[in-house]
Amino acid sequence: MSSILVYIESLGGQLPKSSLPVISAALKAKSVLSINTVIGVLIGGQGTDEAAKLASEYGLDKILFIKSENAENYMAASYASVFAQIAKDNNSTLLMGPASSKGRDFLPRVSEILDAPQASDVIEILAGYTFKRPMYAGNLIAEVELEGDIKVLTVRTSAFPQPEKLSVSEVTEINIPVLKDENSVFVSYDTVKNERPELGEADIIVSGGRALKSKENFESVMYPLADVLGAAIGASRAAVDSGYAPNDWQVGQTGKIVAPKLYIAVGISGAVQHLAGMKDSKVIVVINKDPEAPIFEIASYGLVGDLFTVVPELIEALKAAKL
Amino acid sequence: MKKIFVPLKRVPDWQLKVKPSADGLTIDQTNLKWIINTFDEIAVEEAIRIRDKGVGFTEVVLCMIGPKEGSEQLRSALAMGADRAIHIITDEDIDSSQATKILAHIVKRDNYDLVIIGKQAIDSDSGQTAQRLSVRLAYQQASFASKIDVDGESLTVVREVDGGLETLKLKLPAVVSTDLRLNEPRLRSLPGIVAAKKKPVEEIPMSDIPDVGSKKVKVRKLSVPPSRPAGQKVSSVSELISKLKEEKLIG
Numbered sequence A: 001m002s003s004i005l006v007y008i009e010s011l012g013g014q015l016p017k018s019s020l021p022v023i024s025a026a027l028k029a030k031s032v033l034s035i036n037t038v039i040g041v042l043i044g045g046q047g048t049d050e051a052a053k054l055a056s057e058y059g060l061d062k063i064l065f066i067k068s069e070n071a072e073n074y075m076a077a078s079y080a081s082v083f084a085q086i087a088k089d090n091n092s093t094l095l096m097g098p099a100s101s102k103g104r105d106f107l108p109r110v111s112e113i114l115d116a117p118q119a120s121d122v123i124e125i126l127a128g129y130t131f132k133r134p135m136y137a138g139n140l141i142a143e144v145e146l147e148g149d150i151k152v153l154t155v156r157t158s159a160f161p162q163p164e165k166l167s168v169s170e171v172t173e174i175n176i177p178v179l180k181d182e183n184s185v186f187v188s189y190d191t192v193k194n195e196r197p198e199l200g201e202a203d204i205i206v207s208g209g210r211a212l213k214s215k216e217n218f219e220s221v222m223y224p225l226a227d228v229l230g231a232a233i234g235a236s237r238a239a240v241d242s243g244y245a246p247n248d249w250q251v252g253q254t255g256k257i258v259a260p261k262l263y264i265a266v267g268i269s270g271a272v273q274h275l276a277g278m279k280d281s282k283v284i285v286v287i288n289k290d291p292e293a294p295i296f297e298i299a300s301y302g303l304v305g306d307l308f309t310v311v312p313e314l315i316e317a318l319k320a321a322k323l
Numbered sequence B: 001m002k003k004i005f006v007p008l009k010r011v012p013d014w015q016l017k018v019k020p021s022a023d024g025l026t027i028d029q030t031n032l033k034w035i036i037n038t039f040d041e042i043a044v045e046e047a048i049r050i051r052d053k054g055v056g057f058t059e060v061v062l063c064m065i066g067p068k069e070g071s072e073q074l075r076s077a078l079a080m081g082a083d084r085a086i087h088i089i090t091d092e093d094i095d096s097s098q099a100t101k102i103l104a105h106i107v108k109r110d111n112y113d114l115v116i117i118g119k120q121a122i123d124s125d126s127g128q129t130a131q132r133l134s135v136r137l138a139y140q141q142a143s144f145a146s147k148i149d150v151d152g153e154s155l156t157v158v159r160e161v162d163g164g165l166e167t168l169k170l171k172l173p174a175v176v177s178t179d180l181r182l183n184e185p186r187l188r189s190l191p192g193i194v195a196a197k198k199k200p201v202e203e204i205p206m207s208d209i210p211d212v213g214s215k216k217v218k219v220r221k222l223s224v225p226p227s228r229p230a231g232q233k234v235s236s237v238s239e240l241i242s243k244l245k246e247e248k249l250i251g
């Protein structure tokens, strides 16, 4: 009996909300493709058992987890070989995971190990192992059919809903050794401390572009706007390249793909690669001084004006609206 | 004497909007302009910089899989300063798994120590070839690189990942995939363009490569995504606030 194997990302006993919709995608695939069993897999160090328990509440048929010292720091090669082994052991024919930086890194390895075709960044699951995915920076949507006994997907999680709490599944620890390769060594992970919501999880995102002109301006203009809205902060590539914002905040074809309820683009022109990352947001507000800026074409509400006067005014008005 | 291998893909210029062809199976070929995939151009630049550091790498070899006309983009990459090129000639549109098999064949044939390759092609946006190649060659892997330091037999690579930056140390041989912030590719100089005309390009028909396998990722339909409903301009912050209230986005 074949099964779907879905990689569920965990981090120190927690499940990042941004990658959870992969569970919804797996359940969708189960019904569309009439596969009997969906197995969730967690791989990690400390706390992976707790994360597995959390993952068991969403109606998957089974949860397997590997808790190993050697998996404490993510390494593409070891995660891929473990995941491929679990796929073989469970006769899995459809393998999937989130198109997060880990998923994008190790799932193509799994595909190669199993000599399987892969569809990246899947946004919709159709009958007959056909999947919708964006190509050409989202300018076109492709329907691709995968052929072969085993198929692999990375899933664009912003295109699927958060999973609902359903029946509780059985959780089993498995003991496949996680090998360490001395020729690839993890040195460090430098993360930006951030009290604000994560980009992939936020209902509201405020995003700043090159027009902010400096890191200081970015902080003094965008941060207070984010804080009054309880929003996450995003940035254009130009803003990141210029050092106004950390790389992890970049929204677009080569950054984060987001679809919040409200996206406010401030001083961003609307290059196709930026739009690729945010045009599925529910409401888009644009603040730009150039009435011809292409980003106005996708704006729900566009305000032409100088951001350095408009944004402070907006912050005051939002504060007043809260009272 | 170590060698760097840089695979290249020819892709439609992103500055021109692509449209589906009439049958919806590919893109409309009229008025296309072709460029080197942005991430691959960054890979060429990085390879040249590493060679020129004098840390034991002596040669940068490019490899394009694509139609004969791709030689224009291949020459343009040679003009940046790469030493020579291999052109695997085919008119077929292959998938990542097939590309991997072709590239692995050439890497094994010539014994390259370091492969630098774009993290994705900006046409298919699949982002698989680097990782697949690393598996197939049993080379170490570092994807999404924003900084590469070479030190004798090892590489220190800073990677752009969710939440920040990760640093890995790898022993050669390795496959590294490039992110946008790795470098800014140089402009071509006139002497560079002239020199590129004389650089050796080995042409190999794809049919000469063994075991490429069949294509397993098949595009059945390309379409333009639905456009957003037309929005409206607001003339003031207070009008914007009342719209956001109507949408129940603020209290």
Ligand SMILES: Cc1cc2nc3c(=O)[nH]c(=O)nc-3n(C[C@H](O)[C@H](O)[C@H](O)COP(=O)(O)OP(=O)(O)OC[C@H]3O[C@@H](n4cnc5c(N)ncnc54)[C@H](O)[C@@H]3O)c2cc1C
Pocket (backbone or CB within 6 Å): A208, A209, A210, A211, A235, A236, A237, A238, A239, A250, A251, A252, A253, A254, A255, A266, A267, A268, A269, A270, A271, A272, A273, A274, A277, A287, A288, A289, A290, A293, A305, A306, A307, A308, B014, B038, B039, B122, B180
């Ligand atoms: C392969 C590739 C991948 C890419 N990936 C991404 C990606 O993932 N994400 C991304 O964002 N970009 C990406 N880019 C870059 C993209 O093409 C654009 O260069 C970039 O998005 C531009 O950023 P920007 O809008 O901030 O800057 P600009 O295009 O310079 O726009 C600045 C805007 O600010 C406005 N402005 C200026 N001053 C003011 C003011 N005082 N008040 C109000 N408005 C003002 C201007 O009218 C202008 O519209 C990619 C490019 C390539 C080639």
